[in-house]
Amino acid sequence: MNESKMAEAFEKKPRVRWPSILRQVAFGFIVGASKTEVGMVVGWSAILPKLQADNSSGFDVGESDVTWLVASPSIAGLVVTLWTGPLMEVIGPSRLLFVLYLPIALLWLLQAFTPYLSVLYLARYLASGTCMVFGSLPATLISELSEPGLRGFLLGFEEALVALGQMAVYVMADLxxxxxxxxxxxxxxVLLFAAAWFLPESPYWLVRKGREEDAARSLRRLRGRGANVEEELSQIVAGIKERQQATIKDQLQQFAHPHHHRPVLLLAVVFTLRELGGQYVVFSYTVYLFREAGVHLDAFLCTILVGVMRVVFTSLGCVVVDRVGRRPLVIATVLVCGAAQALGALFLLLDVPGASWVPLAAVLLFVSSYGFGLGPIPWALLGELLPTPVRFIGSSVCTFSFCLTQFVVSYLFPLLMAHAGVGVAFLVFAAAHGVLGLVLWAFLPETRGRTLSDLQDCFSPARKATEQVQLQHYKKAVDS
Structure with a gap:
């Protein structure tokens, strides 16, 4: 390939027709809307103060109950996430999504109207288990249903729905x-259960099951009946046949290859450090946090402000992520999150008179930056960076590390807040963000605009060497 053709290859952008865009956005909404469950489960913690004060509930909710109810997503996730990947592989990701929607609605009604604390615990933990399934399933499915030009927007959009679900619960908790x-x-x-009936199955999953004709039909539903899907289908088939991955055993064998387990380990570390940064306790203990920090505004009003800021900035983030790129956006927002927590910690530890508004400002800055990049991008990377041969297994490993760290942080935070104060807790969180920023700067590749087939071997040493040579040729072509 000569230099001018190399330049054209790098600059060429896929053209997407509007009917195809609308189809993919509609199906992406059905999948991404499952993440409202994540926001609602996390946001439901804001309801607990009213539940504790309600004398007509028939049961008492103590401080230890609050800790275990808040920690339920991470505890349930430790059990559920290891089975999520195998379930997606056996049932199919779209079908699994459809099967879960109606039980989720029934579990919320059970939590609302049960007269027994034990049943409340059971329903909460089962709902939290489905919440953790929705941690990895939507990102994986959206990545396999959408084209590269839309993938960043749709993956960011699902995180905006997390924020919307969380804010909705915050508002309802107050009113x-x-x-x-x-x-x-x-x-x-209930509405999503009906909509998910029309959701096409992942063409990648269908090809792995030897159903290439069904995969072609799925692609036509996604791209439009007039679209030429043969080239895309041939790329999927070639990538899957190159590495045997028809069964869970095949995928575990593929996991042994360095270019397959390296992205899994990187993302597991990213999720671990992100949770050590305290995002879960900021969103789950919001009312308690503002009361403990001495903020003079109503704690419920502050909580609603947190929800609004997250919705606004997550929505902005999903619009710009495909223009700016994942790597610079996530690194910048990690550093801002750490700086916001360090600022809040400084004012709390020094106890500056008349500065009770500073912790609120620090939390709002953290929430804005988190929603803009740090919140949605790791989940987007889960769908993009994990190689196809180990995507379901790898997503289970990453989500398990996320749940384990989340449980440790949510369980220890009340103890840390009681014995050392909110300021020290924020200082620990800020340090974790500093380490995360270094890890991302050192190891994270850019995924913007690249197909899943192209990303499949991006952690292979031979692939990196080839990309360096291609980049040098491209720069020479541009200079000439």
Whole structure:
């Protein structure tokens, strides 16, 4: 390939027709809307103060109950996430999504109207288990259903729906009785259950099962009946046949290759450090956090502000992520999150008179930056960086590390807050973000605009050497 053709190859952008865009956005919404469950499960912690104060509930909720109810997503996730990948592989990711929507609605109604604390625990933990399934499933499915030009937007959009679900619960926690607020969380999933019936199955999964004709039909539904899907299907078939991955055993064998397990290890470390940065306790203990920090505004009002800021900046992030790129955006927002926590910690530890607004400002800055990049991008990378031969297994490993760290942080945070104060906790969180920024700067490749087939071997040493040579040729072509 001569230099001018090399330059054209690098600059060439895929053309996407509007009917195809609308189809992919519609199907992406059905998949991404599952993430509202994640936002609602996390946001439901804001309902607990009203539940504790309700004398008509028939049961008492103590401080230890609050800790275990808040920690339920991470505890349930430790069990569920290791089975999520195998379930997706056996059932199919789209079908698994469809099967889960209606039970989720029933579990919210059970939490709202049960007269027994034990049943509340059971429903909460089962709902939290489905929440953790939705940690990795939507990113994996959206990546396999969408084209590269839309993938970043759709993966960011699903995180915006997390923020929207969380904010909705924050608002209902302030305005409504806790039973009604909990019951209303069931409504979206009844509608999604009906919509998910029309969702096409992943063409990658269908090819792995030897159903190439069904995969072609799925691609035509995604791209439009007039679209030429043969080239895309041939790339999927070639990539899957190159490495045997029809069974869970095949995928475990593929996991032994360095260019397959390296991205899994990188993302597991990213999720671990992100959770050590305290995002879960900021969103789960919001009311308690503002009361402990001495913020003079109403704690519920501050919580709603947190929800609004996350929705706004997550929405902005999903619009710009395909223009800016994943790597610079996530590194910049990690550093801003760490700086915001360090600033809040400084003012809390020094106890500056008349500065009670600073912790609120620091939390809002953290939430804005988190929503803009640090929140959605790791989940997007989960769908993009994990190689196809180990995508389901790798997503289970990464989500398990996420749940384990989340549980440790959510369990220890009340103890840390009681014995050392919010300021010290924020300082620990800021240090974790500093380490995360260094890891991302050293190891994270850019994924913007690249196909899944192209990304499959991006951690292979031979592939990196080839890309360096191609980049040098491209620069020479541009200079000439």
């Amino acid at each position: 409504l009785p806790w039973t009604l607020a909990t019951a209303l969380c069931a409504a979206p999933f």
